[in-house]
Amino acid sequence: MVEVQNLYKRYGNHTAVKNVSFSIKEGEVVGFLGPNGAGKSTIMNILTGYLSLTSGNASIAGYNVLEYPEEAKSHIGYLPEQPPLYVDMTVREYLEFCFDLKKAQFQKAPHINEICRLVNIQNVENRLIKNLSKGYRQRVGIAQALIGNPDVLILDEPTVGLDPKQIIEIRNLIEKLGKHHTIILSSHILSEIQAVCKRIIIINNGEIVADDTAENLSDKMSSDHALTVRIQAPEETALKVLKNIKGVSDITSLGVIEPGSFDCIIEPFEGEDVRRAIFERLAERKWPILTMTSNKLTLEQIFLRLTEGVKVDSADGETEKENEHPKPKAKKEINMQNRKAAHKAVFGDTEENEETENKKSKTKQTKTEKREEEK
Amino acid sequence: MKAIFKREFKSYFTSPMGFIIIAIMTFFLSQIFANLFNVNYGNIAYAFVYMNTYAMLIAPIITMKLFSEEKRQKSDQLLFTSPVKIWKIVAGKFLAAFCLFMLGYSITIVFNIIFALVTDVNWLLYLSCVLGAALVGASIISIGVFISSTTESQIISAVFSMIVSLFLLMIDYFSNIFNNAVVTGVCNFVSFTSRFNSFASGIIDFSNIIFFLSVTALFLFLTTRSIERKRWA
Known part of the structure; x- marks a missing residue:
């Protein structure tokens, strides 16, 4: 039309x-x-x-x-x-x-x-x-x-x-x-x-x-479903353990948000689902996972990321004009600070996003189910 | 075109504008008529000759809002996004202004009838005068429409149109001041008043008719170009 x-x-x-x-x-x-x-x-x-x-x-x-x-x-x-x-x-x-x-x-x-x-x-x-x-x-x-x-x-x-x-x-x-x-x-x-x-x-x-x-x-924008995980464990050793899991490309710690635990963002390689592996590896050490959320972005976050990302691109020099879908690039541009802020907004504040909460509870549910199965 | 004409003409009378214009024109015409009647000329043509000067200064007020106001209120977005050719929009607006202008002259019929009661009246001369006034009006209004299409401000539009009118009125003096064959030739060619006066004396010269019609057509064309240009800017 x-x-x-x-x-x-x-x-x-x-x-x-x-x-x-x-x-x-x-x-x-x-x-x-x-x-x-x-x-x-x-x-x-x-x-x-x-x-x-x-x-x-x-x-x-x-x-x-x-x-x-x-x-x-x-x-x-x-x-x-x-x-x-x-x-x-x-x-x-x-x-x-x-x-x-x-x-x-x-x-x-x-x-x-x-x-x-x-x-x-x-x-x-x-x-x-x-x-x-x-x-x-x-x-x-x-x-x-x-x-x-x-x-x-x-x-x-x-x-x-x-x-x-x-x-x-x-x-x-x-x-x-x-x-x-x-x-x-x-x-x-x-x-x-x-x-x-x-x-x-x-x-x-x-x-x-x-x-x-x-x-x-x-x-697409959720950077291959990066996970935000809250683990009750000593931070440094746990991070090392997580890094060794097959399929994990990057881990960023977000520090302590709930006392006695720490939060981190786990980025898997493209197409990898590392949730089970994470669970198993942590279960071996008896480190409970308190929450695990897929970082599916709200439209708002996508929007901000896209519009900000492109600005950075054009400032670098207008080399990639034909880039209609600068998603892979934008992915790299994702800076962790943004994510940290977003994370704090979701987990640190009382005003939690309904959607994320729903998803959170869903993942929690699936987690507990899985745990029961394991037992 | 009809829709735009209708709306535009009606809008003159939903605001005081139309009434004021007609009132002013009637006022001037009546005054001239009263003078004529007193000195017993009995010739309506003089009323047209005198009125022509005023009319050329009143026309800018009629045309000032035509496009500038649309642009200011952004209602031109409706016009230019509807399936109507731009020249039709221009023509509709031009005709509305022109009709109001001629309506201002309508009182002369009454005067002429009054003359007819007391003396012999040459109705053909009257028609020649009306034709002349209409042609001058069409030209000056088309210039006003063009100027209105170039600005967003009614005031600027009115002032510029008046300057053009004044210039056209004064051009006869220029030809006297400069004792130069070329300047005089150009001035005489452009002069609206001398061409109008020939109508007022009952001479319908085709070169004059064609001159005024060409001026009108030229400026209406320029208006469409000016609107088009904005789209391409």
């Missing part, structure tokens, strides 16, 4: 979008994730024909945005970062204007009524947009994008400025729309993207640094 190949956008010397390529199938809901100024909006503006591209290709529903702008645009509903409203019109007038402007092939009144019901703005239909609150303006903006029932919806930060209840409403709306539309939405709020999008494209400094499903991203 949406095809982008080697897209570049330059403003003078500044390159806002570098070699971006992706393709979105019909019915997909894709999230653009990136820090402010990453180029999300620029890419969206190019897709919708508001900006032109410097080089590369972009097409919507098979229509090249440069060669067939009208056809391409007629397949798009676009909600820009700031909803494009005429404040001196009433909501109804505005939507009617959009209807005429887009030459929508529907019955005017019922179509607008339906959209108003969908985004829940019937009660403000006859008010001037000037007098509407931010949340309502945003919804009118979404209503505008829906007019003409376009195949592709491009929503630039659709929930910005809404209250939590409205955010949930809009999220549900997007999910509902996702059944019949192809949706691209952008956000710098991760939970948001995670909640609605199956596929996530992470953009930083105008480049795609990751393009995958949320689960896969988390899998």
